[in-house]
Amino acid sequence: MKTMFSGMQPTGAPHVGNWLGALKNWVGLAKDYDSIFCIVDLHAMTVEYEPALLRERIRNLAAVFLASGLPAPEHCPLFVQSHVQEHTQLAWIFNTVTPMGELGRMTQFKDKAAQHAKNINTGLFTYPLLQAADILLYKGEVVPVGEDQVQHIELARIVARKFNNRFGEFFAEPKEIVTKGSRILGLDGKAKMSKSLGNHIEITEDPDSIRTKLKGAVTDPKRMRRSDPGDPSVCNMFTLHKHFSTPEQQEWAASGCRAAGIGCFDCKKVLADNMIEQLAPIREKALDWIARPKDLDDVLDQGAKACRARAQKTMDGVRALTGL
Ligand code: TYM
Numbered sequence: 001m002k003t004m005f006s007g008m009q010p011t012g013a014p015h016v017g018n019w020l021g022a023l024k025n026w027v028g029l030a031k032d033y034d035s036i037f038c039i040v041d042l043h044a045m046t047v048e049y050e051p052a053l054l055r056e057r058i059r060n061l062a063a064v065f066l067a068s069g070l071p072a073p074e075h076c077p078l079f080v081q082s083h084v085q086e087h088t089q090l091a092w093i094f095n096t097v098t099p100m101g102e103l104g105r106m107t108q109f110k111d112k113a114a115q116h117a118k119n120i121n122t123g124l125f126t127y128p129l130l131q132a133a134d135i136l137l138y139k140g141e142v143v144p145v146g147e148d149q150v151q152h153i154e155l156a157r158i159v160a161r162k163f164n165n166r167f168g169e170f171f172a173e174p175k176e177i178v179t180k181g182s183r184i185l186g187l188d189g190k191a192k193m194s195k196s197l198g199n200h201i202e203i204t205e206d207p208d209s210i211r212t213k214l215k216g217a218v219t220d221p222k223r224m225r226r227s228d229p230g231d232p233s234v235c236n237m238f239t240l241h242k243h244f245s246t247p248e249q250q251e252w253a254a255s256g257c258r259a260a261g262i263g264c265f266d267c268k269k270v271l272a273d274n275m276i277e278q279l280a281p282i283r284e285k286a287l288d289w290i291a292r293p294k295d296l297d298d299v300l301d302q303g304a305k306a307c308r309a310r311a312q313k314t315m316d317g318v319r320a321l322t323g324l
Contacts, residue, residue, distance in 0.1 A: 004033035005140030005174075007040040007081065007131075010057040011047065014064050015200035016275075017193030020181030020243050021146030023203075027069040029144055029177070035076035036138050036307060037065065039300075042081050042088065043130060046123040047116055047196070059296050060286075064203055067285035072299055079303030081134065086311035090133035091126070093318060097162040098129060107151060115196060132156035136171045137311045143174050147182040148192060167321040181243055189218035189236040204283045207276045214272045219264045220257075230257040230264070237267055244274040 186199025
């Protein structure tokens with residue numbers, strides 16, 4: 001079985017983009033691979049955050065993972081990055097084989113540096129090396145991610161190659177798995193859905209709030225009046241229909257929009273009903289997990305224990321090759 005690794009930052013409640021672009025695929029793929037899933041708290045430290053909230057966010061993220069059907073801990077470890085110290089050790093070694101130019105061209109660094117102009121810390125710059133360490137520490141071969149992370153996986157391949165060239169063949173080059181929901185736009189219809197842009201719907205958002213947010217979401221900007229025909233291919237609501245609605249409902253929405261037979265209000269109502277129905281069981285199970293923090297901690301502890309053993313084995317090999 002190939003090894004699969006993926007992670008998510010506990011920077012806030014996970015959203016529909018995280019679900020469609022990552023989590024839903026993780027759940028679908030988990031049993032076909034030797035899978036490992038990680039809550040990357042050290043990565044989350046690269047932007048301003050409130051220390052008192054971090055633990056709660058980690059637990060909440062674990063709760064959503066489990067509520068979404070991730071088969072942890074039975075079939076795959078789920079753990080917190082900082083609980084396995086080898087991640088930062090390997091990241092340091094990768095720092096020593098990676099030219100700065102490789103990091104400077106990362107689009108996520110450029111975007112985040114622009115977004116957090118007052119806090120362009122070194123961690124933000126070397127972020128992809130910690131990500132490469134996450135994957136390569138477990139000799140990860142496949143990495144299911146959304147489109148925005150593809151460049152980081154490419155860099156992980158470069159890092160593996162640089163290490164192998166310098167110290168001898170050791171790491172295999174990982175490959176990304178990108179699926180259909182790989183780039184979900186936010187409610188503004190412009191930028192990708194993101195916690196930091198506030199254009200998102202949380203996976204555990206309550207139904208009333210989902211309805212209110214969708215009501216205010218941007219549609220085809222050229223459709224100003226109910227009587228104007230619209231173009232579903234430029235409407236983010238239609239993209240969401242493709243993920244949440246039946247083929248018949250999608251056809252109803254597309255043809256009704258084109259002919260101005262339905263209004264955006266009608267279209268959004270059906271979308272909201274479907275989204276609420278599909279997210280409701282996750283929300284319910286997540287709230288149940290959140291009410292049992294000790295059980296959550298047990299799952300994460302088990303995950304860290306399993307991963308520590310594997311990480312130490314890799315680091316033994318790295319130490320031997322690097323002369324440490
Ligand atoms: P993060 O926490 O930003 O996002 C987690 C996953 O969700 C995907 N995603 C999206 N997919 C579709 N549409 C969107 N609007 C959207 N927003 C987010 C991301 O592509 C990602 O797959 N650097 C990573 C975390 C990480 C990691 C790793 C991932 C750290 N180490 C090792 C894989 C392997 C990140 O910031 O994800």
